[in-house]
Amino acid sequence: MVPEPQPRGLTPPLCMKAVFFDAVGTVIFPARSASEVYVEAARRHGLDPDPDAVRARLWAHFRVEEIRDRELNWVTSEVREQERWRSIVFAAIDGATDALFAELYYRFAQPFAWIVPPAAAECIARLVSRGVVVGMGSNYDSRLEGVVGGTPALRPLRERLVISSLVGIRKPGSAFFEAVVRAAGCDPSDILFVGDDVDNDYYGASAAGMRAVLLDEHGKHDHIPHRVRSLAELE
Secondary structure (H helix, E strand, C coil), X not given: CCCCCCCCCCCCHHHCCEEEECCECCCEEECCCHHHHHHHHHHHCCCCCCHHHHHHHXXXXXXXXXXXXXXXXXXCCHHHHHHHHHHHHHHHCCCCCHHHHHHHXXXXXXXXXXXXXXXXXXXXXXXXXXXXXXXXXXXXXXXXXXXXXXXXXXXXXHHHEEEHHHHCECCCCHHHHHHHHHHHCCCHHHEEEEECCHHHHHHHHHHCCCEEEXXXXXXXXXXXXXXXXXXXXXX
């Protein structure tokens, strides 16, 4: 069931005890598109995939895996996440091998594979300067620990890093947000959760009793009462 929309009028983060951010699509983005990286890696392994086909297959199979997550009631693990990405790589690239998968899996564990937009870095620093507890809640795996720890702008988040594969439940599962509450050390109503996914982040956090803000960079979700186009708007 979709929770009722929150009342209009965002409580500023300054008034919240804790602010947690989603990871990919909110505060980190691939330095280069996943499909481009896949194609270049495949060519190093002697393959010659069509870039358009790789792009289409990658995102189509990503959606297939999302459906599987729902069927599994959001249960996950480190093994499941590795299986997810192996399945995506083999679906996207004809002739993919274990060696190719290992290279790609390792690459996205490295800080250099990701960028933090200036607005995100400035928002995190601003909250820390105000004494707000900050953290991250992500549907990723333990590779994220190295990315966060190795990226200066994200280091304030590493002490409160909630990762679905380690919790055992993906967003929007309620147990995931219970882990966020434990990490924050305060009541759900004192936590603001910021993310770019309507179901996983906005409705998931709202259902858990948190305040939620949707990062809606392209203005696609007019029906969401609490949304921003940039993290610079979180004053």
